[in-house]
Amino acid sequence: MNNLSDLLISKPIPEALLRGLLFTSFTLHLLFVLLTLGTAILALAYFIDSWYGGRAKEPRFGKRMLKTFMAHKSLAVVLGVAPLLLIQVGSTIPFFTAVNLFAPYWLLLVVFLIIAFLSFDAFGHKIYAHRHIHLALGVIALAFLLAVPGIFAAILTAFENPDKWQAIMSGGHRLTGALAVLWLLRYLHVLGAAVVFGAGFHYFFTAEDDTERKSLQKWFVAGILLQLILGILLYGTLPARPGYVIITSLFAGIAAASISLWFVFSAARKGLPLNSKMVLPVLMLVLVSMLLARQFLQDRTLLPLQKRLEANATAYENELKPFERQTLDAYGASLKVVYDSGEIIYAKSCAFCHGAKGDGKGVEAKGLSIPPEDIAAIRTTRGQLYDILKYGVHGSAMPYFIFFDKDKLDSLMDYMDRTYHVLSPPEAVLVSVSKPAMEQANSTYGQACAGCHGMDGKGSKLSQGFKPRPPDFTVYSLSPKRAFEVISNSYPGTMMPAFESLPEEVRWGLVKIVNEKRRQSRALASPGSRLGVESASSRP
Amino acid sequence: MQFPIFQVPYLGNGMIIALDAVLHVIISHGLAIGAITLIVISEYLGFKKSSQDWENFAKEFLKFTIIITTSVGAVTGAGIWLITSALAPLGIGSMLRVFFWPWFLEWIVFTGELIIILLYYFTWDKWTAERKRRHIYLGASYVVFALASAFLITGILGFMLTPDGWPWNKSFWSAFFNPSFLPQLLLRIGLAFSLGALFSAAFLLFTRREKDFRKEALRFFGKAALVSFSATVLFTWWYFSVVPSTFKTYAVFSVLTSRFSQQPELFWYANGAGAVLLLLFSLVSMKGPAVLTKLLIIPALLVSMGLVSEFERVREFIRGPYLMPGYMYANQVLLNETPFFSKEGTLKNDFWFNHGPDNQEAMVQGAYLFARNCSACHTIGGINDIVKKVDGRTEDGIFVIIGYTHEMVPFMPPFSGTEAERRTLAGYLYGIAQGTIKLQDPSRLVPAKGGGNHE
Missing domain, CATH: 1.20.1630 (Formate dehydrogenase/DMSO reductase fold)
Incomplete structure (x- = not known):
């Protein structure tokens, strides 16, 4: 694995500061994530309990809880920005790779969050009316919301296990086996924490009487017990000999969790509800120590990997260095080129095949089975030229050029006409052909040419399926010299054969016939003065 | 990569x-x-x-x-x-x-x-x-x-x-x-x-x-x-006056796309009509009857959202081949890497390609070269469909065009890779356009194996 670009190894922020900020901002983010999830779970549970548990007049507690949802969820979102930034700078490759392995789900996060948030907004609004609609809204909201930590848990699981990337990739972008179990436990652990934190928060800040407090206390205790079970299972997934730092943080967390339980039970023994706000800092201590353990565990794998990546990247950067000068020079030069005139467009977009002099001898011409046309030999109409530029020539290398707007193509056609006279009338054939040769040419056209080109020169029915199709002689012709060359030597790569066995005079006769098709159609098409000018100028 | x-x-x-x-x-x-x-x-x-x-x-x-x-x-x-x-x-x-x-x-x-x-x-x-x-x-x-x-x-x-x-x-x-x-x-x-x-x-x-x-x-x-x-x-107006002409010249095309590029007047008519509607709305809401304002507000909102989208589209499109000008192309190839890859090859410098299955097959190599060079903008069979772009071209023509994308189509990045890789990509694109190569997983651009291919 190499190819880290030079920017990716630059460090915009000192390592220790980055790690400190990452940990702090992630802890804050997770706190509000837990409050968001916890509020959502509890509010829906109380809503269902009050509507369907026979206390239909008291859905107020759930509604009061939901009032805090907007603040929790908004803070969860904005506080998530900093850890996202810092983790992408600190562990660029593992993080982006993990995201990419689950890219479709990651993209869906945006949709899921919007659906969940808007549904919760609607759910909390007018909660007393239409209970089935509200139940549906609440269930939809919660389902989409709960998917979000599931996706994050999957990505973090992949993130921390670089040795499993290949397996995830080839296994259809799914977590399987031990990783799947790890993912499930983590996910449930997050949900359990959400219940504990949600219950803890609303116990002190939302509940108004002892009934409400008592019921939240049950959620709180159940949540902590669930966390202990999940914690024990998760402990089984730890690597052998995790090291004393990780063990210490874990046990500090377990101790703090036990203390919070002790608060509840000692109050209950006296028949009182919990009223010491000391539980809240203790809960924060649980969160911090557990996240510290997670961080150290992650560092064990990722820090050495990061070192290796950086060493490879430096080597790769050195390989690229020699190209920097030429690249920047070329970039600077390209900024000065503006594709706004026919001349530039021809030079950049046409010349590599048709040649800088329009002679069809561009640098790439020799590699093409159908040679690019000698532009200077073309005599066509503006409409026909525009069609070629718009559609290309099917069955050849000639592409279409509608990625230039009409103004640019007009400018290109003007340039081609100015420089190569492609829109001028066809030149007269100056070679004289005897009457018998002309007669032979006429009969040859009928027998050998018309099959494809049609008696009228527009192309026969048969030829419509050819790729490329023969040109329409009534709108497209070549200079006599070039036409003679094609008739004599064929048009390589197309159906057009060589007629070198015909006497030269007859071939010139054919050139005249073909040329005449264009002139006839021009005579028909152009009335009045233009006709006069053209016939005068084309008289030998 | x-x-x-x-x-x-x-x-x-x-x-x-x-x-x-x-x-x-x-x-x-x-x-x-x-x-x-x-x-x-x-x-x-x-x-x-x-x-x-x-x-x-x-x-x-x-x-x-x-x-x-x-x-x-x-x-x-x-x-x-x-x-x-x-x-x-x-x-x-x-x-x-x-x-x-x-x-x-x-x-x-x-x-x-x-x-x-x-x-x-x-x-x-x-x-x-x-x-x-x-x-x-x-x-x-x-x-x-x-x-x-x-x-x-x-x-x-x-x-x-x-x-x-x-x-x-x-x-x-x-x-x-x-x-x-x-x-x-x-x-x-x-x-x-x-x-x-x-x-x-x-x-x-x-x-x-x-x-x-x-x-x-x-x-x-x-x-x-x-x-x-x-x-x-x-x-x-001020913004576009500081945008270099080399980029600004594609502004009209960026809005019209290939579909309407031959009717550039549409660009001016549509923007002019939008401006007139917005002006009309503000005048009516200041002086006119409330009913008329109510009638105009939804179109006015839609037009203004359209104009915002248009601005973002132009701004994103005209930077053309670059994601970071002077440093990285839109397909995430560094400007430095293009000459390097043309000597050393794109494929062998890619981690995931080298660890992928069947990477000795030309079809798989072509698919990867497409993914790396083209897939930032082109899909196969969807928006900006590469099949429509190369349809009708000969294989040798595709080969030549790939080598000149950045010159022929100035908002495209150049192809990065050796001449042999360019040949492989041309063969792949020709096969895709002919329908002889099909995709198994379009999101990872993995070609289907066996029966469907090389018919």
Whole structure:
């Protein structure tokens, strides 16, 4: 694995500061994530309990809880920005790779969050009316919301296990086996924490009487017990000999969790509800120590990997260095080129095949089975030229050029006409052909040419399926010299054969016939003065 | 490259980012900046004139605005980042390095912005009477934060089109305060107030209001709209005057695309008609009957959203081949890498290709070369379909064209790879166009094996 670009190894922020900020901002983010999830779970549970548990007049507690949802969820979102930034700078490759392995789900996060948030907004609004609609809204909201930590848990699981990337990739972008179990436990652990934190928060800040407090206390205790079970299972997934730092943080967390339980039970023994706000800092201590353990565990794998990546990247950067000068020079030069005139467009977009002099001898011409046309030999109409530029020539290398707007193509056609006279009338054939040769040419056209080109020169029915199709002689012709060359030597790569066995005079006769098709159609098409000018100028 | 490649099938990567980003821009500019500023002004007017109507309007409109901004605006904003993380990891990863501190500051500003707006919302009924003034100041301080956020993001956006001396000197300051920074910032603020005035007018027209108040408020929002539209037009002109001609020359095409590129007059007719409609709306709302205003507001909102999308489209499109000008192409190949790959090869320098299955097969190599070089913009069978682009070309023609993409089509990046790789890609594209190669997994651009291929 190499190819880290030079920017990716630059460090915009000192390592220790980055790690400190990452940990702090992630802890804050997770706190509000837990409050968001916890509020959502509890509010829906109380809503269902009050509507369907026979206390239909008291859905107020759930509604009061939901009032805090907007603040929790908004803070969860904005506080998530900093850890996202810092983790992408600190562990660029593992993080982006993990995201990419689950890219479709990651993209869906945006949709899921919007659906969940808007549904919760609607759910909390007018909660007393239409209970089935509200139940549906609440269930939809919660389902989409709960998917979000599931996706994050999957990505973090992949993130921390670089040795499993290949397996995830080839296994259809799914977590399987031990990783799947790890993912499930983590996910449930997050949900359990959400219940504990949600219950803890609303116990002190939302509940108004002892009934409400008592019921939240049950959620709180159940949540902590669930966390202990999940914690024990998760402990089984730890690597052998995790090291004393990780063990210490874990046990500090377990101790703090036990203390919070002790608060509840000692109050209950006296028949009182919990009223010491000391539980809240203790809960924060649980969160911090557990996240510290997670961080150290992650560092064990990722820090050495990061070192290796950086060493490879430096080597790769050195390989690229020699190209920097030429690249920047070329970039600077390209900024000065503006594709706004026919001349530039021809030079950049046409010349590599048709040649800088329009002679069809561009640098790439020799590699093409159908040679690019000698532009200077073309005599066509503006409409026909525009069609070629718009559609290309099917069955050849000639592409279409509608990625230039009409103004640019007009400018290109003007340039081609100015420089190569492609829109001028066809030149007269100056070679004289005897009457018998002309007669032979006429009969040859009928027998050998018309099959494809049609008696009228527009192309026969048969030829419509050819790729490329023969040109329409009534709108497209070549200079006599070039036409003679094609008739004599064929048009390589197309159906057009060589007629070198015909006497030269007859071939010139054919050139005249073909040329005449264009002139006839021009005579028909152009009335009045233009006709006069053209016939005068084309008289030998 | 060191990252695997993913493409959103059919829609393509660009479209996904665009859909999310345009929605975000409309909300962040129109509501989070424009509408909330006008809400604070409305609250102030209510306070100054002792008008319960202004006060109620401001409060009710804030509730709507805060729901949309926190539920959709914030998520789509972070969404732009989430999406690019999956679709252009090297690009966003590199941008983060150049703009780490603005990004970090943006987080602080964003968090501050949110806390203030939540406070502003939740203290509305508590800070009354003599504390009302303090509440209005709180609203004003939100506006300052919202504008600071626009300031920070505009520096980064401007860089992507006009990086100034950055490719040569790698100076942060010339990257951030690049030539298009100031005009773009002003243009965005103009947009924000234009959209904000329209959203305010719409909320006013579609909620129950007292007749005289509605008239007064409409006149106010109509004036605000007129001033903002004019300012936006002016700043747009300034913005495009600093964009280098080499990019600006594709502006019309970027809007019309190949489908309409041969009717460039459409561009001018559509924009002219849009401008006339907006002008008409602001005049009618100042002077005309309320019914007519109600009739025009929805079209006016749609037109203004269309114009915002158009601006973002032009800005994103005309930077053409570059993701970071002078450093990285749109397909995440570094400018330095192109000459390197043409000597050493793209495939053997790719981590995921080298660890992928069947990588000795030409078809698989072609698919990978397509993914690496083309898939940032082209899909197979969807938007900007490569099949339609190469259809009708001979294989040797495709080979030649691939070698000249950046010259022939100036907004395309060059092909990166050896001549043999270029031949492989040409064969693959020819096969795709002929239908002899089919895809098994379009999101990973994996070709199907066996029966379907090489028929």
